[in-house]
Amino acid sequence: MRTHIAIVGSGIVGAAAAYRLRKKGVAVTIVERADSRGQATAAGAGIICPWVDHDGDDAWYGFAREGARAYPTLLEELAGDGETDPGYARTGALLTADDAAGLDDVAALLRDRSPLAPEMGEVSVPDDPGGLFPPLTKDLAALFVGGAARVDGRGVRDAMLRAAAQRGAMLRTGTAGLDAKGRLSINGEPIGADAVILAAGAWTGELCAPLGHRLSVRPERGQIVHAELPGTDTSGWPIVLPRVGPYLLGFPGSRVVFGATCEEAGFDGRATVGGLSGLLSAGLTVAPGLASATALEIRVGFRPMTGDGRPMIGSLAPGVVVATGLSAYGLTTGPLAGCLAADLAIGEPTTIDLTPFTPLRETDPVS
Helix, strand or coil, X not given: CCCEEEEECCCHHHHHHHHHHHHCCCEEEEEECCCCCCCHHHXXXXXXXXXXXXXXXHHHHHHHXXXXXXXXXXXXXXXXXCCCCCCEEECCEEEEECXXXXXXXXXXXXXXXXXXXXXXXXXXXXXXXXXXXXXXXXXXXXXXXXXCXXXXXXXXXXXXXXXXXXXXXXXXXXXXXXXXXXXEEECCEECCCCEEEECCHHHHHHHCHHHCEEECEEEEEEEEEEEECCCCCCCCCCEEEECCCCEEEEXXXXXXXEECCCECXXXXXXXXXHHHHHHHHHHHHHCHHHCCCEEEEEEEEEEEEECCCCCEEEEEECCEEEEECCHHHHHHHHHHHHHHHHHHHXXXXXXXXXXXXXXXXXXXXXX
């Protein structure tokens, strides 16, 4: 059995892998870049509502559904390690459109999926959507999905990292590199791990080049705005998911999030006037009551995207496991992906068939 696993990346996937491995008694070394700007986990809004997406891709939808389903168990495990408030709350979600006809397709999809997804909760038509999310414009049509949740990506990641460290995981900062045999080094110093998990998000592809593979993983820039409504309790507000346009959601501390742009900009981590202008304008069209909110911060992250839109989770070479490509669903599926990668790394069977997500499906040889 492999007894020492190195993990490249300390986002939600790497943190989950480390936590699972330490609970199994496996030695863990986590490697993170000195400059972690652009990490998707830190910038993600944290929407857990997979039942409305991936129509036509049963494998991806099933994976995302299981990711949402896994959260209660994770929260129980973290509570047992003293992490009682990682920032998860079941708030429900409002799916909105200009008129009821604009929600017919998603209503039908939810009806079809509800028998196999009881965690979806009740789907209803609220009499007054604005009573649930007060800044909303009047006369919006809406569906309320009771089981949807929001999660603070930084909070749950940090909780898993702390719990893993408490159990003996080591965190090192530096530049990770692989050689042609899949052996990992940090700043040129060999680690000596039995296997490696590559969970470096949009940067994962470049790490694989020494193995003779070029993964089709690219960055998609997401700009997101955090604002504050002083004196307003926004912690229980539902997620707002317009059928067209950006989403909105509330967090404790009178905080409201506008998100997010989807831009092909490479690893350009700037917040741009054009991106923010379009994001805020669309958000205020849906919720004009947020116009007086105080702008607090702008977060920019790089979602790891693949050519076919599916994740990459599986073995790339002997002793090398890849876990990336979760796109906009990193906070929904990241803990599950990390656990599966951990099991693969130590040679244990996985609870989910990962064949549709093999990283070997989209690789080109490095010339």
